[in-house]
Amino acid sequence: MTKSDAAELFQQLKNCSPDEIRSTIRRGDYCGQTSGLGLGYLQGNVAIVPSKNALDFFRFCQRNPKPCPLIGVTDGGSSLLNDLGKDVDIRSDVPAYNIYRNGDLVETTLDISNIWTNDLVAFVLGCSFSFEEALISEGIPLRHMEENKTVPMYRTNIATTAAGPFTGPLVASMRPMSQIDAIRAVNITSRFPQAHGSPVHVGDPKTIGISNIDAPDWGDATEIKAGEVPVFWACGVTPQAAIRSAKLPIFISHAPGHMLITDIKSWDTTRLQDPNL
Amino acid sequence: MTKSDAAELFQQLKNCSPDEIRSTIRRGDYCGQTSGLGLGYLQGNVAIVPSKNALDFFRFCQRNPKPCPLIGVTDGGSSLLNDLGKDVDIRSDVPAYNIYRNGDLVETTLDISNIWTNDLVAFVLGCSFSFEEALISEGIPLRHMEENKTVPMYRTNIATTAAGPFTGPLVASMRPMSQIDAIRAVNITSRFPQAHGSPVHVGDPKTIGISNIDAPDWGDATEIKAGEVPVFWACGVTPQAAIRSAKLPIFISHAPGHMLITDIKSWDTTRLQDPNL
Incomplete structure (x- = not known):
């Protein structure tokens, strides 16, 4: 894709729903930053850790809600995040991922389907794009x-x-x-x-x-x-720095600026407190 | 203790700090309801589950924040809840506990030190006393x-x-x-x-x-x-009904109305969002 093609695609995506943007990302047709896309919708930082460490990371988020505003967690053995939007699959719906092993960045990739195992748990934390908007x-x-x-x-x-x-x-x-x-x-x-x-x-x-x-x-x-x-x-x-310091055998995050775009309206804090109502 | 002694103690405790009330409870000197005590301070429902089930219960709280407003979780192998107040020990600081096995209430007790193991995780959820006040x-x-x-x-x-x-x-x-x-x-x-x-x-x-x-x-x-x-x-x-339905080998809750009194001011939602600041 040329630079002008990429710029044109970005302009097209600006008018798309979160669901449509995620589909484009999932197909591998967009792998750029998400700032400016999905305006009005909450975007999320991604932190994927081994299930062995998931309970402690949950505690870390609960104790540090300002840096770690938890908005979604996968079920055991699942890569889906139904709470965050239609068919959200954490293996493919983020434009780019960083893979860390023992705290070291070893790879940046556009899809983690070949790395994902049922022993991983994905956490999504709200990001600053919403308040900047x-x-x-x-x-x-x-x-x-x-x-x-x-x-x-x-x-x-x-x-x-x-x-x-x-x-x-x-x-x-x-x-x-x-x-x-x-x-x-x-x-x-x-x-x-x-x-x-x-x-x-x-x-x-x-x-x-x-x-x-x-x-x-x-x-x-x-x-x-x-x-x-x-x-x-x-x-x-x-939380990214805290997880890297823990030198887990594997840790996967979004690449900087390449966030998960959710279906949750940014201003809809009531809905977030009341997901069932 | 006679009924009038108990009433007199309740009146005395009304003027005590959360820390002093918890100490009295810990010594076994008060085992009544906590409504009307520790006014101005957040009280908590207690849910203690096996560590094997803790990650799923954490997810349940994250997904259902209105019935399950999580305010504290013990560390692995610890019965302390330092985030919630001075020397809070979940084994002794609640006036009365209900013990469930396979979903059935088997015992009500004033102290769970002899039942507690390092394989249990305690969750504390904010209770309605604060908003009623x-x-x-x-x-x-x-x-x-x-x-x-x-x-x-x-x-x-x-x-x-x-x-x-x-x-x-x-x-x-x-x-x-x-x-x-x-x-x-x-x-x-x-x-x-x-x-x-x-x-x-x-x-x-x-x-x-x-x-x-x-x-x-x-x-x-x-x-x-x-x-x-x-x-x-x-x-x-x-959450109590959800945990009972899951028929865990062991589940411990506060006895109804017998809450954990924390050092967190009820109105201090800023502090709760910012525990480190």
């Missing part, structure tokens, strides 16, 4: 998007609550904004607990152990202009 | 309390989302109130997702499969006066 729609500009960069992410000195082998620092993403927008952003994002919720810190990066804001641990450095404050949110890299 | 403080009277009865509870025709052996109907508790109070009650209880959150139904009981409102499946029948509507909330009996 809400901030933009409320008129709060996001610099990393304006500059076409990846949001900067930092290891903080805030510890997660450990569970079994899973432990480590909270990783936070940073978005600079005016002080009045920071207050509005707290209000807006607190409505999205399934997408990391309200910030974990507003103001001096040193307070949360970040010595050099211009040197993020992941993503791209982003300018903080005069009169702006850095606003930090819990980030889905937190 | 909020309703009363907002001036919404609760008839079952005024009449000194147990709230009526009903099997509904709303199915839970199954996980492994855990399945069954949603059980709902009912509180009659004026139509305007019903609207206020939705608003108030929606602030307490960790205590079953907003109602699952307001109005005609038949809509959710309850044919005779005067014959609750648990608790006491409660009059609905002219101009009032019945308001139904998801109830912690839901």
Whole structure:
């Protein structure tokens, strides 16, 4: 596929339903990033671990809901996630996967059907795209998007609550904004607990152990202009880093920015609390 | 202990901190109901299952958050629940426990230290006392309390989302109130997702499969006066009934009304979402 073909396909997919986008991804016809697709629908980080470690990872999510807002878990021996949408199959419905063995990235692949076994359990955690969409729609500009960069992410000195082998620092993403927008952003994002919720810190990066804001641990450095404050949110890299540190024999995640697009409306927190009603 | 001694002790405990109440319970000096104690603090339903079934029960809670608002889980091989308060030990800190074997109630006991093994996992789910306290403080009277009865509870025709052996109907508790109070009650209880959150139904009981409102499946029948509507909330009996139906070799729950009193402030949903901050 040429670059212009890919750009055209992306434009077409922007008008498609989550179900149609997942079908396109499943067929192998789209393997790009999902930011900007499925607008209005919750997207998810993916963490697939051996069943032996699943109970401890569940505990880790329960104890650290801001970095790990759990929205779906597969049944034993199944790769389906019916709670998250029509026919969702975690083996094929994510555009790209990273495979880690003993904590090391060994492969990036577009489909894990040949790697999946019934001894794996897949967890899906809500991601920041939903709250970013809400901030933009409320008129709060996001610099990393304006500059076409990846949001900067930092290891903080805030510890997660450990569970079994899973432990480590909270990783936070940073978005600079005016002080009045920071207050509005707290209000807006607190409505999205399934997408990391309200910030974990507003103001001096040193307070949360970040010595050099211009040197993020992941993503791209982003300018903080005069009169702006850095606003930090819990980030889905937190559980990824915790799982990598645990050096499991196998761990599969989405490739960065290549998320699972669900059928859950981003703003529909009531439905998420009431899946049966 | 005479009845008047017990009443005097209850009055004394009303002025004690959750930690002091748990210590009294742990020593075996109080084994009564916890309604009215630890006001302002979240109380929890207890469900202790074999580790073999823990992952499926975790899934059941994640998929059914209204009846199963999970607030704490023990680590493998531990009976402590540090997230929920100072030195909380699930073997001794609940006033009374029901022991079920293969789904049958075989014993009620004040301490499970002699039954506990490292192969058990304890789950604590927020209970309705917190939202009832909020309703009363907002001036919404609760008839079952005024009449000194147990709230009526009903099997509904709303199915839970199954996980492994855990399945069954949603059980709902009912509180009659004026139509305007019903609207206020939705608003108030929606602030307490960790205590079953907003109602699952307001109005005609038949809509959710309850044919005779005067014959609750648990608790006491409660009059609905002219101009009032019945308001139904998801109830912690839901997971208990689901676990009993699964006929596990062992299942331990709190005895009805004999809850775990935590150090978590009932209104502190921010803290619950942010345990590390």
